[in-house]
Amino acid sequence: MEQGRENIKFEDALKRLEEIADYMESDNLSLEESLKMFEEGMRLADFCNKKLDSAQKKISIILKDKDSNIVEEDFTLEEE
Structure with a gap:
């Protein structure tokens, strides 16, 4: 993520x-190019992880309880 791209959308970053x-999987990169790409990729990955963490904190599931009352629960991922 280059300077000035702090307002990038999650989808664009991904x-x-x-x-x-894909580019790094090719064999056409010099060491310098590989390092530059790796650094950008790490910044983008960090950005995406922060966005996902923020979204997960905001997500709530609205459920009806047995008395048809609407209740709100925090979203948590179930472990397999």
Whole structure:
């Protein structure tokens, strides 16, 4: 994520991260290019993780209890 891209959308950051991964899988990069791509990818991954963490904190599931009252529960992922 380059300077001035602090307002990037999550979807755009994820797409760029995928592009970087594809590009790095090619054998056409010099060490310097690889390091530059890796650094950008790490910044994008950190950005995406922060966005996902923030979204998870905001998510609530609205359920009806047995008396048809609407209750709100925090969203948690179930472990498999």
